[in-house]
Amino acid sequence: MIYPYIPITPSIEIAEIQPCKHYISSTIEKSTTQIETFCSPLLKQGKAKIPGVSKVELSPIESEQNNPEIIDKNPSQTEENNDKSNILPVGINLGKRNVNESVLVRGFEDGKQAVNFDNWLLPFDDVISALxxxxxxxxxxxxxxxxxxxxIRINPKELKTDPEIGLVISVADIKKILGVPTEFDIVKYAVVFNPPWLDFKNTRIPQQELPVVLDGLPKVNPPTFSFSSIGQSINISGNNNNTTTQGDLTTIGTLFGGSWYIRTNQPTLTDRNTWQINEAQYLRQTPTADYVVGSQPTFWQxxxxxxxxxxxxVQRFGYNPPQTSAGGFSPSQRMQSNQVGRTISGEAAPGTLVQLTQGLGDNVIAEVLVDSSGVYRFENIPTGGGGIGSFNNYRVRLYPNGQLTATPEIRDANYSTLPxxxxxxxxxxIVSSGFGQENSQNSLIxxxxxxxxxxxxxxxVTEDLTVGTGVIYDESLLGLGELFYQPAGFPLQVAFSGLLGTEKGLEYNADVRFQPSRSLEFNFNSDRLSxxxxxxxxxxxxxGFRASGDTRTSTLAAGINLSYNNRNLxxxxxxxxxxxxxxxWSLNSRMGKLQLNHYANEIASNSQLSYDFSNNFSSGNSLYLNYETSNxxxxxxxxxRYRSNSRTRDGxxxxxxxxxxxxxxxxNGIIASASTAALPGLNLRLRYQGISTFSDSDSFRIELSPSFNLQPRLTPSDSRYESLRSEGGLLIQPFLDKNNNGRLDKNEQIYTEDVDLLLIVNNKPIKRFSADMTENKNGVLVKLPPDNYRLDLDPAGYPIDWKPTQSAYAVEVVAGGYTQVLVxxxxxxxxxxxxTDAEGKPVGGAKVEAVLTDKGKKVMSVTNGAGVFFLENLQQGTYNLxxxxxxxxxxxxxxxxxxxxxxxVKLNY
Incomplete structure (x- = not known):
């Protein structure tokens, strides 16, 4: 049973009555004997009462141990009782905030302060819960x-067990092991924890991304065939005596889950007989395999x-390739891994928390608590593929004793990955077979x-070594050998590729890079020529200093570079x-609005001094003074020069x-040029030169590059349309389906308001893809790599009084075009x-239903006390009530x- 606290006279000091007050008022059931033992001095003086107990007799020992007045008069007895302890009910505060009103602890206090506080025992579960x-x-x-x-990690066997409290931890261990400053507030009668992370918000551990679930969603497939984009470049150049017109015609589309691409060279734009197809390629790329038909580079020299x-x-086993650039199929790129697993390890004191972060930010990739071995290890850490010298910067943060609020030691863990x-x-x-193509006059292909x-x-073969072998037939039978070696823990990279059996014997390329420190780097390149x-x-x-040499020119070179940078210079x-x-030699400098650029070699030189009126050399008005020499x-x-502040999406x-x-x-003469990208789908550049370093004759050049999207209808495109060779996208068309037929009719409006709130792709708002997103009257175009995506609709972006027939879709994107999604x-x-009933009185608690007659769909509402109901989200049709x-x-x-x-509507019941 719980005994209520009986008010005590105000004349008693708070420090004297507080323990009894907390003990009696705590929510833990107590026997009369327990209360008598703890509150005996006050009970004897009649300053506290136990229901049903009229008088309490205290022994002399109890009186001495619990009466503050007696203890004060006998200091020697106080020292004797410092080793004694009782079961006390105390509160637990986290800083100034109370987190537990009362817990039982083992300790002793003299009415003014805690005695032997470091030896107090607190319930382990209550401590970690409070913290x-x-x-x-x-x-x-x-x-x-x-x-x-x-x-941190602890051995639970090192914790003590109290027969009355259970699993406990001492205040000394709370301070030492947990690193939490702890004190006892006699006035509040509470143990106060002041952890260093009290106001600390750890933002370094990223939230795990939600998985993209496509099961059960309606599938939207890409078109089997599409003609997506067309681009035409026209170059007109000449002088007073001659004018030439050249061009390139490019077309891109989708076919059977891949992209098709045709580029036609037009040496004489006005003469079709001179046109030749330089590239014609069908490309289908998946994470595990690539298929390419048509013009392409060979995987061998x-x-x-x-x-x-x-x-x-190309068939891949166990890895994904990097995304292909706009240049189309690259066998060397598709044969390398997008991520190569590396091991990052080191030494640290046991108990140190080690976090692995990427780049200069706080994005934590992994973490480990160092055990007694003193070694930390992160295995299979992804490092991106790239050229020699392509780095993936990782940093290691070491927190002593697992204290994340401490200033960490930061170590670099930079690893590069060979192509x-x-x-x-x-x-x-990789398997390839084909023929050589020779251009000929009056032949298109x-x-x-x-x-x-x-x-x-x-x-x-190992984390450090990759090898390759093959057989080639190219005018003769050749043997192919490859080796890529990058030992862990040693700053060496070796890449070798060779063809054996050529007319010259061995055709090879070897690249070796050694970087013993961040400030020192050696590179060696070799082939048959030099x-x-x-x-x-x-x-x-x-x-900085540098040195180089080349056996082909039989030269050695040495150089120096100097740099200086402050706020003004x-x-x-x-x-x-x-x-x-x-x-x-060369010099590049800037001071305020002035900029000086100069370079010179044994043949030519160029010096340019410029003044920028807007203090921004990328836009606004500028004045240039230029001097160049040659032969x-x-x-x-x-x-x-004038450059507008406004820019296109591609910069x-x-x-x-x-x-x-x-x-x-x-x-002498005039030099002028102009360019504009203001017209959608059209790039225009003009240049006139009345004088040059080599000639005084007039010359001009006109570059005109129109491009258009043909899907779903003819619209202007941007200059990046050729990226569709290796990527695709979504054409999302939310529309107001007034007649509820699921089709976009001519008189129905495409809804593009609040698309930032409406559309979610793979659990991310559409604005995350803003760099590759275009909004127009035909909908929203989003460029994406080929894959399967989840498209969700957020109710925050719904048009008022309209709702979608489907709130989520599974959409497949393939290269070469856009997958149309009608919403x-x-x-x-x-x-x-x-x-109301027959008497006109409101009826509450009744179930009102509207059932669609032809589809059986129903909407339900329950009337309130006034008989009011709301049947919401109804579609067009006839309903039974x-x-x-x-x-x-x-x-x-x-x-x-x-x-x-x-x-x-008014209903009668």
Whole structure:
């Protein structure tokens, strides 16, 4: 039973009565004997009462132990009682906030302060709960304690068990092991925890992304065939005596889950007989395989003449390739892994929490608590594929004793990945067969001859070593060998590829890179023609040295680069000299609105001084003074340039104008140029030159590049349309389906308002894809890599009084075009009214239903005390009205295109 606290006279000191007050008023049931023992001094003096107990007799020992007045008069007895302890009910505070009103602890206090406070025993579960610590039992039996500012492991066998309290932890261990300063507040009669992470918000651990679930959603498939985009470039150039017109015609589309691409070269734009198809390619790329038909590069060094046209497949086992660039199929790129698993390890003191972060941010990739071995290890850490020198920057943060609020030690863990390198156990197979193509006059596709083909296999032998082998036929039988070696823990990279059996014996390429430190780097490149080396040393901040050599020119070169940067001045200068006394140097500097650029070598030089009126050299008005020399000729010019602040989606200025006048050894004249991207789907560039370093004759050039999307209808495109060779996209068309037929009719409006709120792709708002998103009257275009995507509709973006017939879709995107997703919104109606009985009184608690006659769909509402009901989200159609399963009066209601969004009806029961 719980004994209420009986008020005590105000004359008693708070420090004297507080323990008894907390003990009696705590929610734990107590016997009369327990209360007598704890509150005996006050009970004896009649300052507290126990219901049903009229008098309490205290022994002399109890009186001495619990009466503050007696203890104060006998200091020697106080020292004797410091080792004694009682069961006390105390509160637990987290800083100034109470988190537990009362828990039982083992300790002792003298009415003024805690005695031997470090030896107090507190319930373990209540402590970790108050500190917001989660405890997890690991496989080895240890207990992992984790909070926003702490990650440690303890052995639960080291904790003590109190016969009355249970599993306990001492205040000393709370301070030492958990690192939490702890004190006792006698006034509040509470143990106060002040953890260093009290106001700490750990933002370094990212939230795990929600999985993309496609099961059960209606599937939207891409078109089997589409003609997506067309682009035409026209170049008109000439002088007073001659004018030439050239061009390139490009078309892109979708076919059987892949992309098709045709580029036609037009040497003479007006003469179709000169046109030739330079590229014609069908490309289907999946995470595990690629299939390409038509013009393409070979996966080996081409020995024969002409372009290669054929059929190639790449089969990948255990890895995904990087996304292909707009250049189309690249066998070397598709044979390398998008991510190569590497191991990052090191040493640290046991108990240190080690977090692995990527880049300079706080994005935590993984974390581990160092055990007694003193070694931390992160295995299979993905490092992206790239060229030699392509780095994936990782950092290691070390928090002593698992205290996340402490300042961590930061170590770099930079790893580079070789092109072609694969993770251990992954592999790739490539098979190719085709012919060489020779261009010929009066032939659109040229002549095909000289069969070629080959097969190659690449295997990740270890984390450090990838090897490849194959057989090639290209005018002769050739053997292919590849090796990619990058030992863990040693800054060496080796890439080798060779063809054996050529006319020259061995055709090979070898690249070796050694970087013993961040400031020192050595590169060695070799092939059949020459051997080259390059060394760079960043000696000091702003000072670097380099050296290079080439056996083909039999030269050695040495150079230096200097840099300086502060708030007002930036400067970078470099100079090189070789053993043939060729001197090359450059200078780039900026100070305020002034900028000076200069470079020179043994043949030519160029110097440019510019003044920017807007303090932004990428836009606004600028003035340029330029001087250039070449082969004893020179030209000086003064120019004005204007670049608009507005830019296109791909970063180009909408307007760019240059106007100047030049004087030099060949004479003088006007130099002018202009370009614009303001017209949708059209890029225009004009240039006129009345004087140059080499000639005084007039010359001009006009570049015109229109491009259009043909899907779903003819619309202007942007300059990045060729990226559709390797990627596709979504054409999302939300529309107001007034007649509820699920089709986009001519008189129905496409809804593009609030699309940022409406559309969600793979659990991410559509604005995350803003760089590749275009809105127009035809809907929303979003470029995406080929894959399956989930499209959701967020009710926050629904048009008022409209609702979608489907709120989520599974959509497949393929390269070459856009997958059209029609999102019909149907009118949403509400029928509101009141239900009354035969006497006209409101009926509450009745079930009102509207059942669609032809589809059987029903909407239900329950009347409130006033008989009011709301039947919401109704579509057009005729509904039967039911009350508690029986026909209402009226029995039916019809909703059509002329109905108001909200209708009122009175029902009788």
């Amino acid at each position: 917001n610590i989660t405890a997890t039992t690991l496989d080895d039996g240890q207990l992992e304690l984790r909070s926003p500012g702490l990650v 081409n020995q024969g003449s002409g372009q290669y046209w054929g059929v190639t497949t 072609g390198q694969l993770s251990k156990g992954t592999s790739a197979l 040229g002549n095909f001859q000289d069969w070629r083909g080959g097969v190659a296999y690449r295997l990740g 051997q080259r080396f390059r060394a760079n040393w960043q000696a000091f901040r702003g000072v 930036f400067a970078f200068a470099s100079a090189d000299i070789d053993t043939n006394n060729n001197l090359r 004893n000729n020179n030209l000086a010019s003064l120019s004005w 180009r200025n909408l307007f760019d104008f240059d106007l100047g006048y030049g004087m030099g050894s060949q004479g 019909p919104f149907t009118p949403s109606y509400t029928v509101a009214g009141a239900l 039911l009350i508690n399963g029986k026909a209402a009066q009226p029995e039916k209601i019809t909703i059509d295109a002329n109905s108001q969004p909200i209708q009122e």
